Amino acid sequence: MILLRRRAADAVEMMDLPDCDPARLERTYRQFAVVNRALSGWRRLYAKELRPLLSAVSPTTVLDIGSGGGDLAATLAGWATRDNVKLHVTGIDPDSRAHQFAAARHHLPGVEFRQAHSSDLLKEGRSYDVVISNHVLHHLQPAELQQLLADSQGLARRKALHNDLRRSPAAYALFFVAALPFRGSFIRADGLTSIRRSYTPAELSGLAPAGWHAEPRAPFHQLLVLRKDQPDG
Template sequence: MPLGPLRARDASARELMDEPGCDPEALERTYARFGLVNAVVSAPGAVRRRWIVPRLRADRPLRVLDVGTGGADLPRSLARWAASRGARVEVLGIDPEPRAIAYARALPPVEGVALRQAATGDLVAEGRRFDVVLSNHVLHHLAPHELGALLADSERLVAPGGVVVHGDIERSMLGWLGFAVGTLPLEPTILRGSFIRADGLASIRRSWTAAELAPALPDGWRVRRAVPSRLEVVHEP
């Protein structure tokens, strides 16, 4: 479907939750709804099957880093999924945003999940390594130079034989319309008092297309399309 008004990436689009003075109660409700939204739009089951399951180990836990963890719904769901199958994972969720980490730490703890207010550069400086480095809906927040820095840090953080997968929305009119229509009836109920709908539509306007990302990637990286209306930027050393 043609992009129409979404033909160009709108890097000026602002997400309400990123504003330092945003309503703290609405922000907390937004974090609380991330799990529901990500279950639909982020295809966590497909991510696990393609990137996590083949790397599970019998001799030690799989070391996973979730970059820009937000409310930590993805690390928590991954750890619960692994425990239900007798697999072992250790997931570190990092986010430079103190409000996100404070929210996530206030939730009941989940075994195998650790949280830290940090950026990828902090872990690089410490010499940390992980079998899987993930992010979800982070790339569209980044300017081109920030994207380059994240990819460079990711290369240093992933262990030999591991994988980096930065997943995000792919900008398209179909994706924009699907999210707009799908969330409209939920606005007065499940999504009430949160930033989910407004910020989701802004995120799509800010997001990249595969054609835009591919030439911007360093050697050793590739971009692949996933569903629904998603991209995965992948590095396998």
């Protein structure tokens, strides 16, 4: 598919426009919870990457960069509660609309939201056991992506996990069908634009500094990961 041979770096998602329809934007934030549970693969990531770090004694801290409507932060906290382990998630997003939605919708123990950039927290001297993001990397140009990774490396004590879309004809075709039920929001149109904007694993590997690894994940995701609690190699 010629459309996907190169990254559509200049494509714009409708929900990112400052004057987009607020009702459709709110419906998009609400539908993200369903999309992420069904398609983003965080249940497996939680079991493999986060759950082994959690205990019932002291909370493991997680920073969710670009937390959007807050559904992932709330979901992770819910899984930890059911497992009787302690987790504290801080969700940050520079978009005031996303922050206001998340802060108003999710009132859970161990979950907080801030309107901030990762660089703001780094300047404050903060650190977290794990830094994560979901569907953020494709929004960034190469220099912005490298800055995010540098911030993540400075903020994470144990590991950083950036889960994102993977550009491919199969991903585009699968999402084209899978997103049909999500009506009245920006989910389908913006999701297809996101795939066109996303990086391939080879592109991510070429941009990431030493220590980071791009791991393809079926059917149309990839994980850019830095594990500080394991030797590189």
